[in-house]
Amino acid sequence: MDTKNAGFNTKLIHAGDFHDEYGSAVTPIYQTSTFAFKNAQHGADLFAGKEKGFIYTRIGNPTIGALENKLAELENGCGGIALASGMAAVTTVYMTFLGQGQHIICTSAVYGPSRAVLESHFAKFGVESTFVDSSNLKEIEDAIRPNTKLLYLETPANPTMALTDIKKASEIAHKHNIIVVVDNTFSSPYLQKPLDLGADVSLHSLTKFINGHADIVGGALIAKDPEIYAKLRKTMVYMGGNMDPHQAYLVIRGVKTLTLRIDRAQENAMKVADYLEKHPKVAWVKYPGLKSFPQYELAKEQMKGPGAMISFELKGGYEAGVTLMDNVHLALLAVSLGGVESLIQHPASMTHAGVPKEARLQANITEGLVRYAVGIENVEDIIADLDHALAKI
């Protein structure tokens, strides 16, 4: 079915899908590493790009291609690239647009490894990076140098949930011929469409909302312009960060319910955020759906909904965080987000326990900070679980 002009939910179900000669209702898994040519001429034509078809799974595969086409349609891109993980997508972007003596401007509160790999591996190859609070457009503008090639944004950023105005940031970057990439993992294509707002590439950890069932790791890039798409694809094929067909099949299955899952999760998250904001043991709550959120208006402007990620600070600091972790029973103590199950995390004692306290505080990882990825369970159960655990503090 041609879904180009169809609604978002129809695209989720049908875009990119194909049906085999037996009339399979879902896209089959082509679990094969290579594809046989019909004859010498066929092989020659495939390699020359004169005929459409498949050669080798790292280069392309029907199941992976179905997912790539679906994702591209969901965000109005010209093409999608599926990768082994979100980090494979991040490093493919860096490898494509950065080189010796070139410069990147990056949101300071990006996903930890997206920053760490610049400071370690890419610095080793002579790439310069500047990390700015991109919610302040002036900081972006002031960081631009003649050798700046890439503006890498993450919005909402973690754990502050600070938003970057994608439209205005893209306008600034494009005046200087700088390519704009947005990590759209926290919002998914349902809640935010970076390409429509002016970005060149949208990036996802499929591990989170898009797959939605905490059973695979995966990544994707969606490009607006065919030239940029071709460059990214070439890097993926050479560097070998490709997805596996079975992984693609699971993501295709997971993404079909994206809006149903997110609608429920953010309805729950709004109630959880309201509950937490009124709780006497909670110092503050950061959730783009709260009126108290500093960028509440921008959230309404560039996002279709506030999502399902909440950050909050416990008045009791580190000890309170540990007590909360040890007393919740419904939420799993785990990193990640965007699955059907609720996950809770206390960075100071868990993900950032190895980071010295001073450095933690500098990165806004305060002692009582808790990150809650709200799932689609009954919200009364989620709140009862938190209520019981908060009472132990």
Ligand SMILES: *Cc1c(COP(=O)(O)O)cnc(C)c1O
């Ligand atoms: C998880 C995540 C990544 C990395 O994705 P993986 O699939 O774990 O490699 C990148 N960005 C954001 C915002 C994430 O949450």
